[in-house]
Amino acid sequence: MTTGVVIRSAVADDADGIAALRRAVYSYKVMSAAATRHMITVQTPGQRFLPLVAESGGEVVAWGSAGLNVWTSEPGQSEVSIYVHPDHRTQGIATALADRLHQHLTEVGAIRVRAFVHPDGLEFARNLGYDGTRQMHFSGVDPRSLPEQPETPDGIELVTLDQVDPRRVHTADAIATLDEPSDSPLDSIEYDQWFEEVWQGPALDKSLSVAAMAGDEVAAFTAVETAGDRAWSGMTGTIPAYRGRGLAKLVKSVALRRAAAAGITAAYTSNDDENGPMLAVNNWLGYQRVQTELGLLRTL
Template sequence: MRIRVAQPDDAPAVVALRRMVFPYLVRGVESTRKMIAEPIPGRGWIAFVAEVDAQVVGWVTAQRNGSTSTADFGDITLLHVHPEHRRRGVGTALLTTATGHLAPLGVRRLRAFAQPEALPFARRHGFEPSREVRYSALDLDPAPALPDPPPGVRLRPVSELDPHLLYVANVAAEADEPGDVPVDAVSYESWQYDVWDNLGLDKTASVAAEVDGEVVAFSLVKRDGDRMWSDYTGTVPSYRGRGLARLAKMAALHRAAANGVRIAYTSNDEANAPMLAINARLGYRPVASHWSCLAELT
């Protein structure tokens, strides 16, 4: 077994491994290839793979978190190992390599995510569970009905929007999202990289609700074949309580299904009661859970 820096040509193997371990996570080969080849500047983002007999059996990413004002905070994301190669030190080697990369960047507090059965592994390495995240799925056969917007509200695919208007709404909606740290330092450049220029973003299925030319709610769709991920659905605070997030999400699901998507996945913090209620009304069913886990890097 060896650990090395991921290369763009690893993308197909990485996506296949992710789909085996986390079938409810959606990211295609080309968007994964771009993520490896062209990481966002300024975060120290890097990915590592574990190989056994020249086969990719593990993956992890590490970066300094660039979306929060909390100082010295970093993320280790999506550490996963092929089921046939677990309990052989692969996960520990990946985690050690990732933390070793972050320490010189000034990161002192780390967040990682673990499935419930992996919490003992996390605790052994100094991580403590913090918040539970629910993953849910919705079958899109039949497709949800296309809703009629209320007077004064216009539904538009985001492909027709000035992206800066969507960015402004996204920042406003995320400001009070439940989480380990506030999402309060998202620059337009980083949002453009993570969201607008992501090769998986389906801009014709993603929908925004407009009032007087202002984006007040939206639902973003990332797609890989006949699977989709509801990347983010939100409403700016001054327009909450009017059903606009549900309206935008129903429209996005309808448009995605009309273009061949058959199953939709999403995730929510267990403390996000409003969005969990929306998803329950839409028919989503829980399929998995993860815990965010925090540690001090010394």
């Protein structure tokens, strides 16, 4: 690794530098400095989360993190994330981060690691023992230019999430997430952790996020995260009893309009290649694909 590069644990004060790095590497992934600080500082002990940065000349030039997935009933499932500023690649930084992170995961009992990589990082990941073909499509839309908003079905009321009991949102989120394409079932989303990490997190803008209510029940919802003039769809879901009525299209259409009114000029989302219904919704809304990443797995 290049002399002068220091790898150390990330701390809250690194949040601005990490957010700037993330934007330089992934123009289509939206995470504010406040949300980055929350990610570093708010973790459940069971995740055994390790955040690292590589620093050169006092500047954050790379990020690495690893931890256990506590939202699945399958033991030993984990995730790793590494990204390096374009100006600091091919210097051994990613390899040094990967070594530290994989050692940590082995020590905390991880069995299988999941990572998403740019196509240009595929060879690097394969050399580390990663394999797989899952595709994650990232796309963006200007929310100021949308098709006509769909009609609201009878019996459905549209409200923003700041008007909904978080326990009702958690119930809908936990049910809808069961059908998300994934290498491990996301079947263990515990309320207290969800409340602290998601509901209380600074990324979630509850005034832009929208729920379709059927009486007291959240039938469908879309969660909007913001950073400056950009927005991210954290999750859009419909519980099974209300599917086939266009509610995902409706709540997302309403939320994007609210985002545009709030000054958002670019909204991004991601979809697994197998998630045909949500891909169709986003295509209808006018999302244009900006990148496809590859989902890979490694057994430790």
